[in-house]
Amino acid sequence: MKVKLRYLFFVVVGFLVTSCQLKPTTVIEESADVFANRTVLMDTRSALDYASFHIKGSANLLVDDFIMRKNQKRVFDPDLNSVIERLAYRGINPNKKVLLIGYRADSVENKKWKWLLNNLEITDVTMHSFDEFRKNASGRFASAKPVDGWMLKSSENVQKEFLLRKVQRCFVTPYIKQSWPEAFCN
Numbered sequence: 001m002k003v004k005l006r007y008l009f010f011v012v013v014g015f016l017v018t019s020c021q022l023k024p025t026t027v028i029e030e031s032a033d034v035f036a037n038r039t040v041l042m043d044t045r046s047a048l049d050y051a052s053f054h055i056k057g058s059a060n061l062l063v064d065d066f067i068m069r070k071n072q073k074r075v076f077d078p079d080l081n082s083v084i085e086r087l088a089y090r091g092i093n094p095n096k097k098v099l100l101i102g103y104r105a106d107s108v109e110n111k112k113w114k115w116l117l118n119n120l121e122i123t124d125v126t127m128h129s130f131d132e133f134r135k136n137a138s139g140r141f142a143s144a145k146p147v148d149g150w151m152l153k154s155s156e157n158v159q160k161e162f163l164l165r166k167v168q169r170c171f172v173t174p175y176i177k178q179s180w181p182e183a184f185c186n
Contacts, residue, residue: 040091040144044102044109057141058101059090061113067172076167080159084149091144097124105129108175115185116171119162121152
């Protein structure tokens with residue numbers, strides 16, 4: 001009887017020790033199934049959220065990658081050709097359909113990017129929430145490959161007006177408590 005109790009004790013202790021172990025933390029990558037060469041997925045969430053969990057084939061698109069510091073102030077890169085090259089490197093150009101994926105479909109980051117891309121003559125842009133996109137997407141996206149840049153069709157005066165008047169307020173300014181200025185930016 002004493003041997004059976006001792007054996008039972010070791011079995012119970014062994015079970016408790018092995019069943020209470022924590023599993024290691026892993027980065028999760030969600031995949032969606034859409035084979036569309038013309039489609040590019042851009043995740044506008046924070047770099048940390050993107051690194052922790054993202055749709056396979058998407059690229060992270062951050063406002064700070066297009067901002068520079070000038071006299072201790074954050075300003076949009078005034079060289080539009082450089083901005084276009086960086087977007088093209090991520091696979092974006094006017095011939096592509098761009099799917100923006102944010103925390104919510106109407107998140108400020110999605111609105112900023114849609115506004116900027118529309119002003120850079122990329123018109124096929126749609127906004128999606130991350131959770132809804134995961135639920136509704138089927139299959140997987142191929143990672144976007146760098147494409148050639150493009151020349152803007154708008155005049156230099158229109159481009160300068162865009163840079164000087166609107167880009168700072170519509171794209172650079174962080175909107176934490178207040179809402180994005182919809183009327184001004186349209």
